[in-house]
Amino acid sequence: MCGIVGIAGKTPVAQSLYDGLTVLQHRGQDAAGIITIDQNIFNLRKGNGLVRDVFHTRHMKRLSGHLGIGHCRYPTAGTSSSAEAQPFYVNSPYGIAFAHNGNLTNSHDLQEEVFRKARRHINTTSDSELLLNIFAHELQSCTEMTVSPDDIFEVVTRVHKKIRGAYAVVAVIIGQGLVAFRDPNGIRPLALGKRITEMGEEYMVASESVALDAVGFTFVRDVAPGEAVYITEQGQLHTHQCYEKPNTSPCIFEFVYFARPDSFIDGISVYASRVNMGRKLGEKIAREWADKEIDVVIPIPETSMDVALQIANTLQLPYRQGFVKNRYIGRTFIMPGQTMRKKSVRRKLNAISSEFKGKNVLLVDDSIVRGTTSSQIIEMARESGANKVYFASAAPEIRFPNVYGIDMPSANELIAYGREIDQIAELIQADGLIFQDLKDLVEAVREENPDISQFETSVFDGNYITADIDQQYLEKIDLARSEKSRQAPVLQAELSNLDMHNMDSD
Numbered sequence: 001m002c003g004i005v006g007i008a009g010k011t012p013v014a015q016s017l018y019d020g021l022t023v024l025q026h027r028g029q030d031a032a033g034i035i036t037i038d039q040n041i042f043n044l045r046k047g048n049g050l051v052r053d054v055f056h057t058r059h060m061k062r063l064s065g066h067l068g069i070g071h072c073r074y075p076t077a078g079t080s081s082s083a084e085a086q087p088f089y090v091n092s093p094y095g096i097a098f099a100h101n102g103n104l105t106n107s108h109d110l111q112e113e114v115f116r117k118a119r120r121h122i123n124t125t126s127d128s129e130l131l132l133n134i135f136a137h138e139l140q141s142c143t144e145m146t147v148s149p150d151d152i153f154e155v156v157t158r159v160h161k162k163i164r165g166a167y168a169v170v171a172v173i174i175g176q177g178l179v180a181f182r183d184p185n186g187i188r189p190l191a192l193g194k195r196i197t198e199m200g201e202e203y204m205v206a207s208e209s210v211a212l213d214a215v216g217f218t219f220v221r222d223v224a225p226g227e228a229v230y231i232t233e234q235g236q237l238h239t240h241q242c243y244e245k246p247n248t249s250p251c252i253f254e255f256v257y258f259a260r261p262d263s264f265i266d267g268i269s270v271y272a273s274r275v276n277m278g279r280k281l282g283e284k285i286a287r288e289w290a291d292k293e294i295d296v297v298i299p300i301p302e303t304s305m306d307v308a309l310q311i312a313n314t315l316q317l318p319y320r321q322g323f324v325k326n327r328y329i330g331r332t333f334i335m336p337g338q339t340m341r342k343k344s345v346r347r348k349l350n351a352i353s354s355e356f357k358g359k360n361v362l363l364v365d366d367s368i369v370r371g372t373t374s375s376q377i378i379e380m381a382r383e384s385g386a387n388k389v390y391f392a393s394a395a396p397e398i399r400f401p402n403v404y405g406i407d408m409p410s411a412n413e414l415i416a417y418g419r420e421i422d423q424i425a426e427l428i429q430a431d432g433l434i435f436q437d438l439k440d441l442v443e444a445v446r447e448e449n450p451d452i453s454q455f456e457t458s459v460f461d462g463n464y465i466t467a468d469i470d471q472q473y474l475e476k477i478d479l480a481r482s483e484k485s486r487q488a489p490v491l492q493a494e495l496s497n498l499d500m501h502n503m504d505s506d
């Protein structure tokens with residue numbers, strides 16, 4: 001679930017892009033990149049690592065220009081090689097740099113087509129490099145030196161027809177401007193903001209509204225599903241719906257886990273939706289666990305805290321922060337391998353024994369995916385002397401792989417796959433386990449914007465909104481991306497030699 005930002009400014013943009021990326025860091029911790037345009041030259045810096053590690057002062061100084069884009073990456077296709085860090089670049093037509101959040105579901109077919117019909121070579125296994133080349137191929141039909149907004153919208157319309165899956169994209173084109181667009185289902189988020197300076201109006205697009213807040217842009221609106229936004233080099237904003245029948249279905253997992261609580265996505269406050277999730281789950285606990293004596297509600301930092309507090313309020317129980325989070329360790333779920341994820345839980349969280357000793361505790365998490373966190377946390381609660389350990393998840397059981405930009409490619413790795421609740425409880429050693437109902441989760445989010453009638457909920461119900469996912473496809477991604485297949489060391493090593501960067505790697 002990567003983070004993307006783009007600014008068409010009147011003043012240097014590198015620092016704002018950097019600051020925007022730092023507040024989107026929770027969306028991708030593996031790689032980061034910024035590209036700017038100055039006097040028709042691209043300046044690019046990208047590499048593996050956190051935003052603060054990839055960019056040093058010497059890089060920032062070289063990222064001059066008033067137009068630029070940035071990306072922080074959580075790989076969900078291809079490999080974690082630095083060669084697949086974004087933005088990507090192609091020199092023709094005009095010179096295009098491109099950043100993508102999401103995942104294409106017809107990459108395989110497109111790969112063939114791009115090579116045969118467009119004779120374009122894709123140098124990595126990244127679906128984003130592929131998407132850039134499709135966009136570039138469509139733009140190739142513009143023969144004028146200046147591309148008009150209508151040309152851009154026609155290009156995006158054709159791209160929408162070719163590709164399937166989830167995508168929020170931002171691109172900059174030499175001599176032209178900044179383009180951003182969102183898939184027709186609006187699975188991945190994209191917000192538009194504006195800043196007034198002495199030199200004139202500046203525009204910004206970002207995965208989450210929080211990035212706009214951080215750099216002093218005012219939120220204008222969400223980019224609509226299927227819509228494209230084009231800001232010319234001179235700073236004129238043009239927008240157009242490029243899909244005939246868009247079908248708004250935002251990814252519900254953004255609200256459960258991915259997005260920051262202080263963001264608004266499609267008119268929904270992520271924080272308020274989490275409070276609603278807490279209320280609904282609290283009511284379910286009151287209904288179904290009337291016989292259980294719970295002394296205290298304890299969140300598993302960090303994402304579940306807003307939900308847990310509301311559960312405690314609903315149940316009229318004390319809320320205690322029984323786990324301390326090491327602020328220097330990032331999110332474990334988006335770490336690249338299971339070994340690293342497993343090790344990091346104990347480095348990240350430590351228990352305050354007095355909050356557990358002799359008590360019946362209700363631990364709350366936003367979701368249980370592989371069960372890495374829950375099983376270790378329950379063990380820690382017991383080591384700290386808890387009497388009974390109950391566990392509540394603000395999201396329902398996750399039983400289906402994700403194909404839209406969340407790295408859950410294999411059903412077998414999901415703890416709830418093929419298991420009933422009591423079997424999952426036994427595996428994670430909980431004395432009781434309760435999940436939110438899907439209907440309640442959808443209602444909790446919808447309450448904040450009833451105009452949205454559906455959400456992308458495939459990980460819970462196997463209903464894939466793009467209607468192109470069958471068992472064969474799921475088997476293919478399982479084979480390509482499961483934990484087991486990613487341990488093939490030769491492939492990883494070979495791919496990491498394919499580094500192609502424009503700026504020094506140090």
Ligand SMILES: O=P(O)(O)OC[C@H]1O[C@H](OP(=O)(O)OP(=O)(O)O)[C@H](O)[C@@H]1O
Pocket residue numbers: 257300301302303304330331332333334365366367368369370371372373374
């Ligand atoms: O069942 P699992 O496979 O362990 O995945 C679920 C856990 O991973 C996430 O936490 P993470 O540490 O990524 O981030 P957070 O600090 O934002 O909660 C999520 O909040 C759950 O705690």
Ligand SMILES: NC(=O)CC[C@H](N)C(=O)O
Pocket residue numbers: 001002003073074075076077078084100101102103104126127128405406
């Ligand atoms: N999580 C994402 O949005 C990833 C984007 C793209 N599929 C990649 O793997 O680089």
Ligand SMILES: [Mg+2]
Pocket residue numbers: 300301302303304365366373
């Ligand atoms: Mg967590």
